[in-house]
Amino acid sequence: MNGYSGMFITFEGPDGSGKTTQIARVAEELARQGFPVMATREPGGTAISDKIRSIILDPENGEMADRTEVLLYAASRAQHVEEKILPALREGRIVLCDRFVDASMAYQAYGLGLSAEAVAAINRFATGGLVPDRTYLIDVPVAVTQERLAARAARHPALGLDRIEQKDAGYHGRVRESFQAIAAAEPERIRIVRGDRPPDEVFAELSGNCLSLLAKRVKR
Numbered sequence: 001m002n003g004y005s006g007m008f009i010t011f012e013g014p015d016g017s018g019k020t021t022q023i024a025r026v027a028e029e030l031a032r033q034g035f036p037v038m039a040t041r042e043p044g045g046t047a048i049s050d051k052i053r054s055i056i057l058d059p060e061n062g063e064m065a066d067r068t069e070v071l072l073y074a075a076s077r078a079q080h081v082e083e084k085i086l087p088a089l090r091e092g093r094i095v096l097c098d099r100f101v102d103a104s105m106a107y108q109a110y111g112l113g114l115s116a117e118a119v120a121a122i123n124r125f126a127t128g129g130l131v132p133d134r135t136y137l138i139d140v141p142v143a144v145t146q147e148r149l150a151a152r153a154a155r156h157p158a159l160g161l162d163r164i165e166q167k168d169a170g171y172h173g174r175v176r177e178s179f180q181a182i183a184a185a186e187p188e189r190i191r192i193v194r195g196d197r198p199p200d201e202v203f204a205e206l207s208g209n210c211l212s213l214l215a216k217r218v219k220r
Helices: 019-032 047-057 066-090 101-110 116-127 142-155 169-185 199-217
Strands: 007-012 037-041 094-098 134-139 190-194
Touching (some): 007 101, 019 134, 037 066, 047 066, 066 094, 066 101, 066 116, 101 169, 134 169, 134 199, 142 169, 169 190, 190 199
Parallel strands (some): 007 094, 007 134
């Protein structure tokens, strides 16, 4: 047993995969169907975690050491789990989270070339060993990532791209490959969803699978 009565569902994917938009749509659909749902994100989700997020993603912090990045993400996650995620799960809520530990493994361990064992250990400590019940990996090719990020920057020039999004195509390619490797290693937890399709098709697959999963696991 997990020690809680709710369900923890995470959404992962390369930058520009569309997962943030899809989480909002899935959360709305679950709420419409009567499920007690909470959507949140990482890094962030709490006042303390959001402050850490601003440090991590600020393009002006280009001198940030790779190990510092790992530890900041883990610190943000520790506060998020303790203050927001676990209380919601204990209340029996469905928690939809935009990124979790898989992102650290993909972006920091493999993207930056750091020790996967070290990154995993740091995050086990940060989360108290919390593992998602289901993870949806919205996968898009690197070319799509680059196109979507460029289009978004053009639409919102004042916002620009954050420190992670500004990294080169080689980095984003390693991130995508690592996500695929993580999914291959844990096929029962992680479901790959093609994100290079019309958003309505992606939503239909996500919401349909999610509702099917919840129907088996959660009592309303």
